[in-house]
Amino acid sequence: MTAEVAPRKCMGVDCDKNAGTLQCPTCLKAGLDSYFCSQDCFKRSWSEHKSIHKKTTGIYNPFPSFTYPGNLRPVYPLSPRRTVPKTIPHPEYAKDGIARSEQKFVGRNNIKILNKEEQEGMRKVCRLAREVLDIAAAELKPGVTTDYIDEVVHKACLERDSYPSPLNYYNFPKSVCTSINEIICHGIPDQRPLEDGDIVNIDVTLYHNGFHGDLNETYYVGDKAKANPDAVRVVETSRECLDMSIDLVKPGMLFRDPGNVIEKHAKTRNCSVVKSYCGHGINQMFHCAPNVPHYARNKAVGTAKPGMVFTIEPMINLGTHRDRTWPDDWTSSTADGALSAQFEHTLLVTEDGVEVLTARLPTSPGGAVPIPAAEEAKNEA
């Protein structure tokens, strides 16, 4: 089955048609997308349409000549860089963007085992990271910009004496990653208002008292997304892939094993698994050994032992598994513009199993939505 990108809609007032290739010249100059079905519809809508030119002054698509794989566009300018008080401990890359100790430890056969005190440090930062994700997710609704979500995350981190780990990590410009619709991961918060029907992943990482804690979830925006069987299929499959792979984790698990379970489940839902981004060790470093691929028949090195901490964070697509990076050098889109969803936990290997350090709380927003019965039946047929 091939996934389809939803057709562009006509911007005309009260027009439900799909758009053609006609664009408003004023919007085009401003780098904004606004397509119409016909010259007539454009003329008819003009008196109302022109008001958006004023409202959106200063707003622009920074890469107007890039051929985007899907319908999503960046909406610039980004807000000014947010600051973190000196009194909050900063990670090593906060100044120049370079995580030097991560580069030294690229050695794959060197998976850190955390002592009791370090494990306690990881419990603490992961609990705080869960609080911050839940606070941000509670703000999601149509009309809210991802830049506002970034502001909420940033402030919630500071209130918890924590540095938002993404900020300036290899020059990432914001405090959280927000990935909408076809974006696989590493979306940069900007001025685009969320729309009813979007799915959005919020990926939060905190640096607190010397340790990083990392988690993410994908959420449905408004009621339309939950009624879209394709959106529900990719989001719920991704959620289940993470849960099923966590069930494997205990001493003796090979780091090549989660990928087999994840890809097997994704296939039963006609979904594909992203190969370009993996789960990772996490502790005093944001990203370190082990590497944990999410795809089957991978050659990951190493065996889980008590005291190891790592993430699993499967990215699941409706169409191709292939990705393309936007010219901002961060945003990873599906190559065909079809939807993508992700979930992530930070996990501690215990003597006899696993502790999910970023586990949901009874109060956490979001959570599983049943897959429409029609979809399940289609699958069995």
Ligand code: MF3
């Ligand atoms: N949180 C992401 C992960 O799960 C990494 C984001 S790196 C950033 O590994 F620089 F984009 F923030």
Ligand code: CO
């Ligand atoms: Co993350």
Ligand code: CO
């Ligand atoms: Co991660």
